[in-house]
Amino acid sequence: MPSSITLAVSTVIFALRPHPETRHPVLWLPLVRRVRSPHKGLWALPGGPLGTTEDLAASARRNLHETTHLTPRYLEQLYAFGRPDRSEDRTVSIVYWALVRPDVASEGVETENVRWFLADSLPELAFDHSQIVEYALWRLRNKMEYSRIATALLGETFTLSDLREVHEAVLERRLDPANFRRQVESTGEVVPTDEFRTGGRHRPARLYRHNHSIELADNGPLTGR
Structure with a gap:
């Protein structure tokens, strides 16, 4: 022993x-x-x-x-x-x-x-690191459903398509773009900026940022707890 x-x-x-x-x-x-x-x-x-x-x-x-x-x-x-x-x-x-x-x-x-x-x-x-990774993935996918943790995988500004891609990649399923937009905008967790992403084949996409007032109000999830 x-x-x-x-x-x-x-x-x-x-x-x-x-x-x-x-x-x-x-x-x-x-x-x-x-x-x-x-x-x-x-x-x-x-x-x-x-x-x-x-x-x-x-x-x-x-x-x-x-x-x-x-x-x-x-x-x-x-x-x-x-x-x-x-x-x-x-x-x-x-x-x-x-x-x-x-x-x-x-x-x-x-x-x-x-x-x-x-x-x-x-x-x-x-x-036992395989089991640890499995648990970490399970935890990440569960938190993705109810927290703003997805924004930690993005830059300071992002499009709603960027944010949806994060959710889809982590949850491993496709999400309806229109429903996702409505859900995100209803939470107030991200706010639109006056900037747009240009240069693609589609029309310019508005850039969003994290709502820092919410982050300050609850100590913010991006610092970890």
Whole structure:
């Protein structure tokens, strides 16, 4: 029996990037290849031991930056995973999940041992990280139904089509454009700007932004809780 328990922090990071075949936006996440035992050579979530002087969120951010160079806009504690048989030594992982915009994701480091994967087509993962990713996806899809979390995957301004594409990519189903527009506009969570996106084959599309007054009123979901 182990004489001590190790506390670790790991993070599931989601971003929308084009599918390599359809080019439609889909969920991706970065993984890190393990270079030492146990599970040497397998892919795993970014993470590591909790620093003795760090709080949990600071440790998650540090590990992310050191391995992927990513700085997420949205970071939220997901769950604690501590089943006794999850690793050879007794390790409890506090798992965070993060959302980053496509432009931020493109700035991340990708090397032989750090690579982005389609969220629905992952390789074999070390430890219980496959179960962790499944839980994170379930949590993201549930929050998509009732919160403004989708805006964390977008830039400061966006069209309603952009916002609908986020919902469709995460929920993995098509949404009626007219119904989606009515639902979004009725909430007041996004507000129209005086700017338009031009240059496409269709007429210019109005750009929207987050309603910051609502965000301030409830502490905002984009800071994570």
